[in-house]
Amino acid sequence: MKRPIAILGGTGPAGMGLALRWARAGETVIIGSRSVERAQEAAAGIRARVGATSSVAGEENAAACAASDLLVLTVPFEGQVALLKQLKPAFKPGSILIDATVPLASSVGGRASRTLGVWQGSAAQQAAELVPQGVTVVAAFQNCSADALNGDDPVECDVLVCSDDPNAMRQVIELAAKIPGVRAIDGGKLENARIVERITALLIGLNIRHKGHSGIRITGLPPSSYHGSE
Numbered sequence: 001m002k003r004p005i006a007i008l009g010g011t012g013p014a015g016m017g018l019a020l021r022w023a024r025a026g027e028t029v030i031i032g033s034r035s036v037e038r039a040q041e042a043a044a045g046i047r048a049r050v051g052a053t054s055s056v057a058g059e060e061n062a063a064a065c066a067a068s069d070l071l072v073l074t075v076p077f078e079g080q081v082a083l084l085k086q087l088k089p090a091f092k093p094g095s096i097l098i099d100a101t102v103p104l105a106s107s108v109g110g111r112a113s114r115t116l117g118v119w120q121g122s123a124a125q126q127a128a129e130l131v132p133q134g135v136t137v138v139a140a141f142q143n144c145s146a147d148a149l150n151g152d153d154p155v156e157c158d159v160l161v162c163s164d165d166p167n168a169m170r171q172v173i174e175l176a177a178k179i180p181g182v183r184a185i186d187g188g189k190l191e192n193a194r195i196v197e198r199i200t201a202l203l204i205g206l207n208i209r210h211k212g213h214s215g216i217r218i219t220g221l222p223p224s225s226y227h228g229s230e
């Protein structure tokens with residue numbers, strides 16, 4: 001069987017959009033949820049869109065986490081700490097956790113166009129403190145609109161991948177580049193997630209102001225820095 005991608009908190013728009021795009025790219029996907037019924041319903045929805053040959057299953061978050069060493073976290077910021085603590089015993093040693101969490105102020109009743117200060121510097125760095133030793137956190141996909149991911153057109157967004165581990169960085173870049181319209185770019189150390197996460201709040205503000213689904217494009221780098229196609 002192909003190495004599955006487990007999306008924890010995958011029943012929301014961000015997780016579903018990524019699941020849809022990777023299922024279309026022929027990847028095996030496990031959607032995680034606090035409720036196995038919700039996970040299975042979400043998986044059935046993706047299979048219905050992609051076709052019978054797609055491989056998408058639904059599991060409770062802990063089972064999804066235990067079933068793969070390639071994990072994506074797409075929960076709201078207010079759920080990140082508790083979920084990672086709960087999942088601690090479920091992680092396989094050597095796993096990669098791709099964190100797409102944005103610490104939006106809406107998590108505490110504020111505006112989605114503002115971010116919260118996080119002691120560790122970013123939601124991704126907070127995740128890195130919470131996962132068991134040997135699990136590598138990579139920050140990515142925070143700037144990709146879930147509306148765009150859930151559509152049928154190319155996504156038109158560059159994905160800045162931030163990690164302190166070159167091997168994990170390479171694997172996540174390869175995964176991001178499978179999404180049509182996405183160009184994955186080595187975004188440097190995990191600490192850069194604090195800047196990338198803040199861009200999302202700006203994009204949300206732009207979406208409200210202009211009624212759109214904005215993303216980012218980085219220009220001026222050598223062609224070899226871009227992985228994937230516009």
Ligand SMILES: NC(=O)c1ccc[n+]([C@@H]2O[C@H](COP(=O)([O-])OP(=O)(O)OC[C@H]3O[C@@H](n4cnc5c(N)ncnc54)[C@H](OP(=O)(O)O)[C@@H]3O)[C@@H](O)[C@H]2O)c1
Nearest residue numbers: 009011012013014033034074075076079101102142145146
């Ligand atoms: N939406 C976007 O366009 C977008 C783009 C880039 C990044 N992001 C980031 O990606 C993350 C997910 O975004 P989203 O819009 O998909 O969020 P969401 O719909 O609010 O939440 C995603 C899923 O997380 C689970 N969840 C909700 N509250 C939880 C809690 N307290 N503890 C554990 N699980 C919880 C729910 O699944 P179950 O009820 O099935 O467990 C929900 O379906 C956020 O951090 C967001 O900032 C979003």
